[in-house]
Amino acid sequence: MGSNTKEVMVTEQQKHQKSNDASPQERTLKRAISDADKDVRRSEILAAAKRVFSTKGFHSTTIADIAKDANLSYGSIYWYFDSKDALFHELMTVEEQALKDYIYAARKDATTRPDQSFQAAVQATFEFFEADKALVKLLFRDSYALGDRFEAHLFRIYEGFVGDVEAVVTHYQEKGEIIDAPPHLVAFSIAALITEFAHRRLETDDGLPASVVADFVIKLLLEGLLPRRKDRSSGQSN
Amino acid sequence: MGSNTKEVMVTEQQKHQKSNDASPQERTLKRAISDADKDVRRSEILAAAKRVFSTKGFHSTTIADIAKDANLSYGSIYWYFDSKDALFHELMTVEEQALKDYIYAARKDATTRPDQSFQAAVQATFEFFEADKALVKLLFRDSYALGDRFEAHLFRIYEGFVGDVEAVVTHYQEKGEIIDAPPHLVAFSIAALITEFAHRRLETDDGLPASVVADFVIKLLLEGLLPRRKDRSSGQSN
DNA sequence: CCTAATAGATTGACGTATCAGTCAGCATAG
DNA sequence: CTATGCTGACTGATACGTCAATCTATTAGG
Known part of the structure; x- marks a missing residue:
């Protein structure tokens, strides 16, 4: 409204002028x-x-x-x-690769070093997620409200993650370190606990350090996974 | 565009006319x-x-x-x-109440009937979620992409849920049925496994019936929670 | 018992804001 | 001078929330 006679005649140069005095420090991108x-x-x-x-x-x-x-x-x-969707898809792929790289390294460690235990493998994975909570949010939390466009991609990533954990589980089952429960369900349970705790702790940030929570989860898992012997890492609680 | 001379003179009655012949069965709402x-x-x-x-x-x-x-x-x-947000908030509150009612009923059962075991309480909760997967999605999955407006509400609900589970855990700890691990962490682990499995199974719908999955989760939990005795529900797997 | 008037439940077109994606123009490295 | 990285105003589409108009159940009046 008002006298728009001049505004109509504004040139492109004027429209694209930048305030050179506003914030001169971060201007002129290389x-x-x-x-x-x-x-x-x-x-x-x-x-x-x-x-x-x-x-x-x-x-x-x-x-x-x-x-x-x-x-x-x-x-x-x-x-x-190309688009917001494409950007997010690529971000998912990149993050998935980081996750895969980590798991593969952990598996390699596990098969190479004889002193590595199931506990160490799970704990390392737990700490990996604790260290990058944004990854947890991106890969394991946003799936739903994202709609059909991403559900398949996120599902594939999660399946891959569980599958990798499953390989670790099978490895230790063959070594006799843990019982022969259905490996896929065991792997899914581990994944569930790791992602939920990582997610949770980044919401509430209670006083507990990551190592304490990791110890708890591992002990909880192990007591159910260790074969029944007389005394093998019996958990003196409290 | 076109000859809009008549359209301009259209009366309100005409605008609000309903197609009486299209679908006459669901018309005229009481x-x-x-x-x-x-x-x-x-x-x-x-x-x-x-x-x-x-x-x-x-x-x-x-x-x-x-x-x-x-x-x-x-x-x-x-x-x-009043608004889409208000509608969703009320929906969350209603669903939370249904969840609370269920848990309270389960606790009442647990304290009343002496034959009730920790296993039965957890299994019932698991089946409750299995029966209403929409609730799982609403209360435990949408939280993130919803933004700040709902995070606090969803967080409160989850805290309440975990708290209720914790009360059940404490109850059985006092009865000596399970070990004295930190009850809050135990409750959170149970909640994590239940919600993740419920969520998961509504995505993949693998062949497994709910009861089998519930049995597995409970066994996994119990082997870690039962005090160390000679043979008490030792899991002969496979 | 029937008709007119009122209250308030119901409707959907409209106003407005937000945001993804486009594009014409600017600016700098080579 | 030219290619192309870069910019941000603009466009179109979508969807929330509003509101004036309409409709119907109930009440008041004859």
Whole structure:
């Protein structure tokens, strides 16, 4: 409203002027020319997306939020990713790979070092999740409200995770360290406890340190998994 | 576009005309005049909301979806509820009450009937969730993508649930049926396994019946919770 | 017992805000 | 000078919440 005679004649240059005096410290972004630079920029966007998604959830996160967190403009996100969905899918894939890498390393350790026990393997996995709670939120919590578009992807990731845990379980079953309960159900139970505790502790942050909680979960699991002998790591509680 | 001379003069009666021949069976809704009728209508809306929310998730559900499912018009939802948020909050509260009622009944049973065991209490809770998977989705899964507005409410509900389970755990600890592990952590573990399995089985629907899964979880828990005796429910697996 | 008037339950089109995705233009490295 | 990384205003679509109009059950009046 008002006298819009002038506004109509505004030029593109004027519209695109930037306030050069507002925040001069973070201005003039270095351009990503080489492929290496572009990979870095992609990673920066993914890192920003991980932060924002895990904080606000998928639907409450806007592309503008991610752009702001990554110190980029809105449009630049679309220079590197086709859509919000594509960005989230890629983020899931990247995070899944980190998880897989970790599990595989743990399995390798387990088969290589003879002193490694089932307890150590589970504890290490537990601490891995404790160290990256954003990953827990992204991969194991957001699934539902995300709708059909992501359900299949998240389901596959979870299946893969449980499958990897199952391989560890089978390994120790063959060694006779734990009983021959159905390995898939055992693996799923372990996954459930790890993800729920990781999720939980990042909500409430009670006084308990991660190691104490991990010890508890492992003891709870082991007492049910250890074969019945006279005294084999009998848990003196309290 | 086109000759809109007549359309402009359309009367309100014409705009509100209903297609009397299209679907005559569900037309002419009976009005809710009495307080009892209004309560029924509210409940119908809540039931419709539960169905749609648990199917599509919070953000993907529109008021139009709920209205359609409840056989009401869009505007009528707002006659009974102030906003989508208020509707969801009330739904959470109603579902929480159903959960509380169930747990309290189970506890009463447990203290009254001497033959009731810890196993029976846990198994009953497990089956309760299995029977109402929509509740699991609503109360224990949607929390994240819902954002700050509901996190506190959902957190309170979960805390209450764990607290109730904890009371059951303490009860059986006093009876000496299970060891004196930290009751809150034990309760949280039970809650984690129940909700995760209920959630999981409604995703994959593998061949396993609920009773088999419940048996497995209980056995896994018990082997860790039973005091060390000679032979007390030793699990001959396979 | 029938008809008119009132209350309040019901409807759906509209206003408005949000946000994903587009695009025309700007700016810098080579 | 040119290619292309980068920008942010703009567009279209979606969906919440509002509201004036409509309809029906109940009451008041003849």
